[in-house]
Amino acid sequence: MKILVTCKRVPNPEHKLKLAGGQIDLSTASWQLNPFDEYAVETALRLTEKGKGGERSGEVVAVAIGPKEVAQQLRGVLAMGADRAILIGGDDAALDATAVARVLAALVAREKPDLVVLGKQTVDGDSNQVGQILAGLLGWPQATFLASIHLAADGKSATVTREVDAGVEEKRVRLPAVVTVDLRIIGKKAVRNEALASAETEWEETQRYASLKGIMAAKKKEIKDVALAELGVDATAAMKVKSYEAPPVRKAGARVASVDELVAKLHDEAKVI
Amino acid sequence: MADVVVFCESDDKGIRSSSLPALTAGAALAKQLGGGVCAVVIGSGTGAAAADAAKYAARVLTYDDARLAAPLAETWAPQLADAVKRVGAGALLGTATSTGKDVLPRAAALLGAGMASDITAVVAANRFRRPAYAGNAIEEVEISGPVLVASVRQTAFPPATPGAAGAIEAVAVAAVDALGAELVGLHETKSTRPDLGEAKVVVSGGRGMRAGENFKILEELTDLLGGALGASRAACDAGMVPNDLQVGQTGKVVAPQLYIAVAISGAIQHLAGMKGSKVIVAINKDPEAPIFQVADYGLVDTWEKAVPALIAGIKKLKASG
Known part of the structure; x- marks a missing residue:
């Protein structure tokens, strides 16, 4: 089982965004791996493991598109346990989901993975498109917003559950396929490769953190630099951000001293009950 | 054209x-x-x-x-x-x-x-x-x-x-190729409540609710107001409620007439999903909780005390017609 997992760096979502002159100032941003991509890495690793701390079988390849500094996030992913990484040089502000998906499609043609795992969205652009576009370009089946994934013992299909508006959908896809993960994927029994792990296998209910051993091992692992031009794809963005502005500020209202006052205000002032 | x-x-x-x-x-x-x-x-x-x-x-x-x-x-x-x-x-x-x-x-x-x-x-x-x-x-x-x-x-x-x-x-549909994908089934969340995206009232609970069974009292408030039940990502993450109730950046975006946030601190990612609501009520025991910065009406209290009192107060209001 060879799994390609995508890793994007994002500015720390807890930090206040600096907006000035219609642009976002990221010059002092502190960068981290997109949280959903962290779940994607965890998912990919679990799919190649017999159980917690158990033997591994298969290969997890992490890929990022961005400036050379993204090597830092990739090194972290290698420390979590990924086998090797590919850093495609590019300015992510100049790319849109379509361009990213085209680049990934070209990489898939080279690497020939059985499965591509992505986070369902990045928490900066919030677009939630890349996995679906990639699957469309490749002509592969897709399974988005995964709450669980079970790989069949023969490695030919995956049965997944997806978080949808109406509830939970169960879907089966033939491999190779593209999947995107939602937060439930790090549940105790959400991920299982039937060829490796027994039905009793349980995982920690969180993504793993790099161990000291993992960090040491990561230093020896490969991060291969690939130039965008080398992939021979048109990475021109179809969607360009022209300007940014701050959203309208919502003013804090009043504190109420009691439930009685709250009920009275909602009835008499706001007229909503 | x-x-x-x-x-x-x-x-x-x-x-x-x-x-x-x-x-x-x-x-x-x-x-x-x-x-x-x-x-x-x-x-x-x-x-x-x-x-x-x-x-x-x-x-x-x-x-x-x-x-x-x-x-x-x-x-x-x-x-x-x-x-x-x-x-x-x-x-x-x-x-x-x-x-x-x-x-x-x-x-x-x-x-x-x-x-x-x-x-x-x-x-x-x-x-x-x-x-x-x-x-x-x-x-x-x-x-x-x-x-x-x-x-x-x-x-x-x-x-x-x-x-x-x-x-x-x-349209006469041409060849259909599912590419080896099939729908196995849909486990629908059975609810008589309106959809989160369309409800006029949304009552949401956060991590401070501590356990799934404590959402029962929020359901009572929700039903009294004819609304939909929501939750913060923290509450969904903790497994208290299904993830399809999640309101926020990575969940559903709601904009009801009345949004009642109970025991929700108000993380940026939650605010992204509800700050378009017309009237926001926040009930939280922590007076410093960021949710109060966007609330029209803020009540510093525990949900254990405030929610039953709120239910009683609304019932009394309805009875007085």
């Missing part, structure tokens, strides 16, 4: 109300493009849905085929791409529901079109506004190319209103 294709989700009774805001956005964009709106319904047994869609669009294309019964992106995206080409449309729109988010980008890939997600305003023929960074920035984006795709934020556009009946065309 080009038309706008609007993907309308449907059931056996008609099109889903979640698609009505996309029809409104479609009409606004069609005006910019100098064309009309063409609604598209896909599925098996789409007769009622097509007739319903015709109330909102001058033209309806219906892809009615047993092989399209399951809402699979693999089989539905090609129908949307077909509709765009058939009509010679300049744009494909749909609401950013879980189905829309799944199918529309795939259709964009098949069309070679750029896409904007979650648009909140149509600025010009190829310009839109949309939130990014958990709603902390509003982007104005421009999409180049002969065709564009956009998903529409449901709460940002009013529902379309019915007009004169449009013309319905049944």
Whole structure:
């Protein structure tokens, strides 16, 4: 089982965004791996493991598109346990989901993975498109917003559950396929490769953190630099951000001293009950 | 001059109300493009849905085929791409529901079109506004190319209103290839409550509720107000409630008349999903909780004390008529 997992760096979502002159100032941003991509890495690793701390079988390849500094996030992913990484040089502000998906499609043609795992969205652009576009370009089946994934013992299909508006959908896809993960994927029994792990296998209910051993091992692992031009794809963005502005500020209202006052205000002032 | 294709989700009774805001956005964009709106319904047994869609669009294309019964992106995206080409449309729109988010980008890939997600305003023929960074920035984006795709934020556009009946065309569906994907089943969340995206009142609980069974009292408040139940990501993460109740950047975006946040601290990612609400009430025992910064009415109290009292207070109010 060879799994390609995508890793994007994002500015720390807890930090206040600096907006000035219609642009976002990221010059002092502190960068981290997109949280959903962290779940994607965890998912990919679990799919190649017999159980917690158990033997591994298969290969997890992490890929990022961005400036050379993204090597830092990739090194972290290698420390979590990924086998090797590919850093495609590019300015992510100049790319849109379509361009990213085209680049990934070209990489898939080279690497020939059985499965591509992505986070369902990045928490900066919030677009939630890349996995679906990639699957469309490749002509592969897709399974988005995964709450669980079970790989069949023969490695030919995956049965997944997806978080949808109406509830939970169960879907089966033939491999190779593209999947995107939602937060439930790090549940105790959400991920299982039937060829490796027994039905009793349980995982920690969180993504793993790099161990000291993992960090040491990561230093020896490969991060291969690939130039965008080398992939021979048109990475021109179809969607360009022209300007940014701050959203309208919502003013804090009043504190109420009691439930009685709250009920009275909602009835008499706001007229909503 | 080009038309706008609007993907309308449907059931056996008609099109889903979640698609009505996309029809409104479609009409606004069609005006910019100098064309009309063409609604598209896909599925098996789409007769009622097509007739319903015709109330909102001058033209309806219906892809009615047993092989399209399951809402699979693999089989539905090609129908949307077909509709765009058939009509010679300049744009494909749909609401950013879980189905829309799944199918529309795939259709964009098949069309070679750029896409904007979650648009909140149509600025010009190829310009839109949309939130990014958990709603902390509003982007104005421009999409180049002969065709564009956009998903529409449901709460940002009013529902379309019915007009004169449009013309319905049944399309003979070509080869359908699910590419080895199949729908195994749908475990629906059974609820008599209104949909989160459409409810006039939403009551949400956060991590401070501590356990799933404590949501019972929020359900009582919800039902008393005829609303929908929501939750913060922290509460969903902790497994207290199903994830389909999640309100926030990575969950659902709501904009009800009244939003009551109980034991929710108010993380940025939660605010992204509810700060468009008309009236926000926050109940939290921590006076420093960020949720109070966006609340119209803030009550510093524990949910154990405040919620039963609130239920009693509303009952008393209703009794006094």
